[in-house]
Amino acid sequence: MGLFGRKRSGLPQREVVQGHTYEDAGLDAAARSAADGHIDPALAALAECRGKPEVRALRVRVLAEKLLGRAEALQRTALETGNPDAWLLAGSTFIEEAWAIRGHGWASSVGQDRFRMFFATLRKAIGPLNQAAESLPKDAVPWAQTQRAALGLQAGRDETDAIWREIAARSQTLYPAYYTRLQILAKKWGGSHEEMLAFARLSADAAPQGDPLAAMVPIAHFEVLLADQNELIGNKHTIKAAMLPNTYFSKVRTEIDAAADKWMVAIPRAHPRALEAHNAFAAAYVLAVEPVRARTHLVAMRDHLHDLPWNYFIDHDKLREEYLKVYGKFVAKAQKPAALY
Structure with missing residues (x-):
């Protein structure tokens, strides 16, 4: 039995996208080139968004993942x-290589040799990132x-x-920076x-109203x-x-509601992390069994699944199946027309 009930036949046949919770055609093209070993398109993709920190932060993370090694x-x-941009991408790629060495399991599952390699690789990131910061002083x-x-280096x-x-001196709302700061303050990292x-x-x-930074509230509750x-x-x-x-x-419904309303009170601004934020709120409302609000955020996800926070309570290999059950319960079932008598 899954978290949301017994497996039923006739689950909706939907094209579920995992690990791609953004819409950025330029990034997709650069990522394909990076996967083939070409770095010039990646550097060009970073150069064109120097004045857009949210876009730049997303792009460097995705491109660094494609450039492992x-x-x-x-x-x-x-x-x-x-x-x-090369300094920034080099430092970011060292970070991704370090986490690939360590893995994302609990510290108790990581041997001493891997930890030594993890720390050594992370330290290599610091110099390039310092160079990137010095080259573009206003870049967050x-x-x-x-x-x-710094989080990984404890x-x-x-x-x-x-x-x-x-x-904070450079950006008041940089979504991934707030997420990492939240992790630093979490109990599992010594907070x-x-x-x-x-x-x-x-x-x-x-x-600001309409900013998905409000999702830090459900994300923090998932950590608890x-x-x-x-x-x-x-x-x-x-x-x-x-x-x-x-x-x-x-x-904790009341607090989640207030955060969701702060984001959704107006037409939400276009944001690279909007799909991630909808995942956080959708998961919270699914667990709270709040049908109307769960449906709102599930629909807004447009079948783009982000591992977090779903993987906190669903095994990764069952995530798609469990998501389809959730969608069937909170969205598809609610959209069925009433029977005519």
Whole structure:
């Protein structure tokens, strides 16, 4: 039995897209070239969005993932040309290579040798990112990437706070930077639920109406849920752990509603992370069993699945199947015309 009930025949046959929660044709073209080993289109794609930090942050992350194994070559290009986009992409690719070495499981599942390689590779990112930041002093994205490296390197709070101040001085709403800051404040990285939730609430309050930064609120609650579930499992309360996702989000509905309304009160502005944010709200409302709000965000996702936060409570290999059940329950069923008698 899945999280949302028994498997039923006749699930809606929909083209579900996983791992591509953005709409950027220029990025898609550059990513295809990068996958084939060509870096010039990637550098051009970054150069054309230097004044658009949200677009730039998304592009560098996606392109770095496509260029795994090419960080050293990118660094040589940067040394030869002094191109700030090459510095940024080199540093970002070192970060992706480091996480590929470590894996995304719990620290207890990572051996000492892999941890040493992980830290060594992450440290290689710092120099290129510093060069990128010096080359374009107003650019928040090198600092956002440095924050990611600092998280993995387990930097102290004085250092991560200083990096955050550099980001905030350049951008008040950079979505991925806020997400990483939230992780730094999370209990699993040495912070606390209270500090993380306070940051998420403040972020949503300070965000302009129509900005998906409001999604930091449900994302923070998913972090609390995950930590509480793991604690229950560790104490062998497996039944309570299985029931927790639904009961937890029912209790925090009011706060999730306020954040969703802050984003959706007006026509939301076009934003590269909008589909990610709809995933966060949709998952929260599905667990709270709130049909109207769940349907709103499920439809807005347009069948683009982001791993987070769904993977916090659904196994990755079952995600598509479980999503189709959710869609059938909250969207397709609600759209069926009433029977005529």
